Amino acid sequence: xxxxxxxxxxxxxxxxxxxxxxxxxxxxxxxxxxxxxxxxxxxxxxxxxxxxxxxxxxxxxxxxxxxxxxxxxxxxxxxxxxxxxxxxxxxxxxxxxxxxxxxxxxxxxxxxxxxxxxxxxxxxxxxxxxxxxxxxxxxxxxxxxxxxxxxxxxxxxxxxxxxxxxxxxxxxxxxxxxxxxxxxxxxxxxxxxxxxxxxxxxxxxxxxxxxxxx
Amino acid sequence: xxxxxxxxxxxxxxxxxxxxxxxxxxxxxxxxxxxxxxxxxxxxxxxxxxxxxxxxxxxxxxxxxxxxxxxxxxxxxxxxxxxxxxxxxxxxxxxxxxxxxxxxxxxxxxxxxxxxxxxxxxxxxxxxxxxxxxxxxxxxxxxxxxxxxxxxxxxxxxxxxxxxxxxxxxxxxxxxxxxxxxxxxxxxxxxxxxxxxxxxxxxxxxxxxxxxxxxxxxxxx
Numbered sequence: 169x170x171x172x173x174x175x176x177x178x179x180x181x182x183x184x185x186x187x188x189x190x191x192x193x194x195x196x197x198x199x200x201x202x203x204x205x206x207x208x209x210x211x212x213x214x215x216x217x218x219x220x221x222x223x224x225x226x227x228x229x230x231x232x233x234x235x236x237x238x239x240x241x242x243x244x245x246x247x248x249x250x251x252x253x254x255x256x257x258x259x260x261x262x263x264x265x266x267x268x269x270x271x272x273x274x275x276x277x278x279x280x281x282x283x284x285x286x287x288x289x290x291x292x293x294x295x296x297x298x299x300x301x302x303x304x305x306x307x308x309x310x311x312x313x314x315x316x317x318x319x320x321x322x323x324x325x326x327x328x329x330x331x332x333x334x335x336x337x338x339x340x341x342x343x344x345x346x347x348x349x350x351x352x353x354x355x356x357x358x359x360x361x362x363x364x365x366x367x368x369x370x371x372x373x374x375x376x377x378x379x380x381x382x
Numbered sequence: 383x384x385x386x387x388x389x390x391x392x393x394x395x396x397x398x399x400x401x402x403x404x405x406x407x408x409x410x411x412x413x414x415x416x417x418x419x420x421x422x423x424x425x426x427x428x429x430x431x432x433x434x435x436x437x438x439x440x441x442x443x444x445x446x447x448x449x450x451x452x453x454x455x456x457x458x459x460x461x462x463x464x465x466x467x468x469x470x471x472x473x474x475x476x477x478x479x480x481x482x483x484x485x486x487x488x489x490x491x492x493x494x495x496x497x498x499x500x501x502x503x504x505x506x507x508x509x510x511x512x513x514x515x516x517x518x519x520x521x522x523x524x525x526x527x528x529x530x531x532x533x534x535x536x537x538x539x540x541x542x543x544x545x546x547x548x549x550x551x552x553x554x555x556x557x558x559x560x561x562x563x564x565x566x567x568x569x570x571x572x573x574x575x576x577x578x579x580x581x582x583x584x585x586x587x588x589x590x591x592x593x594x595x596x597x598x599x600x601x602x603x
Contacts, residue, residue: 220467239602244473252464258400270392271472271479273384295403311468 171196171319171345172217177226179212179369186212187223188369196318199341200374201356202349204366210349211251211323213366217347218248218321230319244272247312248321253304257297261288261307264296265314272315279314286310286336301328306336313340322348326355334358386478393469393482397456398489407455411448411494418444419498419505428506434569437506441498441565442558445518446525446551448494453529454546456487457537466537476601477594480530484593487533488526495522513568513575520579521561524586527593528553534600556585 174192178185187209194200202210215221216228219239228235230242255264265279283289286306291299296307305328312320320341325348326333334355341348341359350356356363364374401407422428422440460466469479495518503510532549536542564578 218471220471240473240475243471246471248468248471250464250467254464254466254468256396256400256463256465258403259396263396263399267392267396268468268472270388271384271469271474273473308468 169196170194171198171231172347173227173229174217175227177213177216177223177228179209179216179221180224185369187216187366189226190366190369190371192364192371194345194347196345197343198362199346199348199360201360201363202347202366203351203353203356203363204349207368208366209369210366212369214248214321214323214347214349215250217319218246218250219243220248220250244315245318246321247315247317247319249305249308249312249323249325251323253308255296255304255307255311257295259296260293261296261299261303262292264307265310268311268314274315278316282310282314285313285340287332302330302333305329309336309340318345320344320346320348322346324349324351326350326352384472384474384478386475386481389474389478390482390485393479394485394489397483397486400459401486401490407452408490408493411451411490412497414451415444415448415494415498416501418447419501423505430507433506433508434566434571437502437508437569438562438565440506441502441518442562444498445491445495445522446554446558448498449491449522449525449529449554450547450550452491452494453487453526453533453550454536454542455533456483456530457533458542461537470601476598480534480597480601481594483534484526484530487530488522491522491526492519495519508569511568514565517561517564517568517575517579517582520564520582520586521557524582524589525554525557527586527589531593531596531600534597553589557582560585 170193172194174190177187177190179187190213202213204210216223219235219242222236231245233242235242262279265282266276269276269278283292286309288303288306309325325337329336338359348360362374362376365372426436428436499510502508529550532546536545539545560578560581563573564575567573567575
């Protein structure tokens with residue numbers, strides 16, 4: 169059963185079309201990679217799926233809810249990792265997550281568990297601003313899974329994650345529906361069952377893992 | 383859904399904690415208001431006779447410009463850190479997030495006022511009474527609500543430093559007029575202190591309601 173259904177998603181930035189009539193259906197538990205060159209529309213698509221942006225036209229249904237009308241309800245069930253980590257540098261690693269516990273309405277006990285998952289327990293008291301880029305990315309991933317979302321939207325999360333980044337992503341993607349934008353075809357092949365390729369904002373087709381390998 | 387009160391307090395606590403650790407804003411604001419008073423001290427011939435009519439004007443000028451900086455930073459910092467999107471992509475009410483930001487900015491401005499008011503009394507010999515403090519605090523509430531709302535609006539545009547005063551100052555005029563009158567009376571000029579304070583309360587209620595209604599639309603996009 170499809171957990172996410174998009175029909176004719178179109179997004180304009182002024183007179184430039186960023187996304188044009190993209191259709192999408194993702195089943196529960198499925199992992200889909202979004203591929204494409206820079207400027208292909210990957211981030212725009214992911215921001216719409218994460219309810220961070222509204223499409224200019226088109227329909228989007230996530231978990232049976234109209235994603236354009238029920239955005240706040242859906243945000244309890246969606247985790248989003250954006251391009252920039254978007255952390256609070258003056259707060260510690262744990263404080264960053266504790267703050268989002270209050271906003272997500274989840275117990276602070278989740279902080280320790282989540283830091284363990286992303287391998288940041290040892291730097292829980294360090295200021296987020298003093299962490300390496302890779303650690304900051306891990307913290308952004310931790311924030312995205314803090315509320316145990318059913319749908320994860322990941323925009324190039326592998327950037328600066330390091331050698332065990334793919335293992336970390338495989339771990340956080342387990343038992344979740346995932347839309348993952350990446351330039352790394354090998355990573356997409358390893359972590360996702362299906363790919364959607366965008367070119368100039370248009371879908372140029374989906375493929376299964378086997379086709380990507382070919 | 384999350385508890386709005388808890389969210390507002392969490393947002394305010396986060397902002398205040400970040401300011402405590404970085405000390406970016408309050409020392410600069412305190413320095414600014416002291417410098418403003420020093421300049422005014424040399425620029426005006428103030429004595430015990432004209433102090434009650436001139437000092438309130440200096441007080442409100444310093445407060446208005448310090449407020450513009452304090453409220454402008456409330457959302458600009460989130461933009462610079464790219465953290466605003468993460469904040470708004472939670473199920474928390476945008477109104478609660480706005481209230482938390484406004485609360486933190488208010489506390490920072492009150493911290494600045496804690497320097498400004500004694501310094502004003504020191505420089506110009508004006509009385510530092512509970513009536514003066516009450517008038518300034520009442521005006522700060524409404525000014526914070528409006529200032530933070532416009533700061534949230536202009537945080538998305540490039541010329542925010544220019545736009546914020548242009549949008550905010552006209553709507554701060556009622557607070558400056560009523561607050562100015564209340565402070566003048568409290569410093570010894572003639573007039574009705576109670577009437578000015580009642581007007582400040584009315585403006586506070588009006589603008590708190592209006593900004594709460596508008597914040598949802600400003601922050602939800």
